[in-house]
Amino acid sequence: MMIMEWDQQQQQQQESQPQNQKEENGVMYVKVMTDEQLETLRKQIAVYASICEQLVEMHKNLTAHQDLTGGRLGNLYCDPLMTTGGHKISARQRWTPTAVQLQILERIFHEGTGTPSKQKIKEITSELSQHGQISETNVYNWFQNRRARSKRKQVVAASSNNNAAESEVETEVESPKTKPENLLASQAEQDVCFQNPEISSQLNYLGGSYHIYDQHAWQGE
Template sequence: MEREIQNDAFNGRVMTDEQMEVLRKQIAIYSTICDQLVLLHNSLSSGMNQIGGGYFDPMMATSSAQRLSSTRHRWTPTSTQLQRLESIYEEGSGTPNPRRIKEIATELSEHGQITEKNVYNWFQNRRARSKRKQPPTTTEADQADEPAVVTTEERRSCGDSGGFESYDHILFPSPDLGIEHLLSRGKFLES
């Protein structure tokens, strides 16, 4: 067997005949699947896209999105519309109800193209802008940024240094003393 592998390597072959046969079968299966997918795609896309049927063609999705974005126009309010929207916002300081939005859109349509959705979105954006411009209020988070004041009582509980007491009670004071020293000290502390 080893000699066959060496001969195959010498002849430039990396796979055995059995492995090559399995690979050929897999390639044939994948080729058949690809052919069937092409046929399915062609049958679904012929006629369906002409009448706007329910078939979604992922290859056409990008071009459809590009066409939509090129025909969509951004609403730019006129100065008169902006002045009126600002004055309405200052009166109520919030987004009006749907009935009022419809009235505002009708009123402002005399000064340029506008939809109810434009009016609604303007009020939402205006409210968000005003919230961002407001100065932050003093909260607990703001107070946490201020340096902490340590009282004398807290210092005494943590030791005079303001931090932890020394570790002398944990460490051995000399190499001659062992665990007995700590145990005897613990008994002393308990009483």
């Protein structure tokens, strides 16, 4: 909001209102944002930084048990425990979708074509392989399970209004898990490519740029 306003104003300065520009000694001078606007902009960035930091923390905590443990790749890990008996059977055999992969899968699942054709499977697999190890079988199984379980829920929900005394809200069928996702997931699709490496690099790219604001009170504390 505020950023957009600033952006518009900036364009005005650069294009529509040359009377706000001056050249002197080969240096271009223009009328700039007021300190207030500047401060606002800085706050925007700072807010983003703060949110990113918090979300990263939350994400770390939440996925500590799963695939992102310690930043190591989730699937096919060789645990250091094998040294005990010199055995190497403990390779994880079960694929676990990354959060990103799950997001994409859910989106595809909901956006129409309930029939994941063979060709479609390949495409999806190819797409998801950019976000972690995956195979076509995984995708196929995932859709099979996803559909079967959503249908089972339907059946259970439909049949459970028989003996239940309460007017439960179990008509959710299959939406609870994916209902609140299209608020801002509409864009930012698969081309975003945020896996751990990317996210990390981006965050590092931006890292340390927001602490200069931590004395302000805008954070709400």
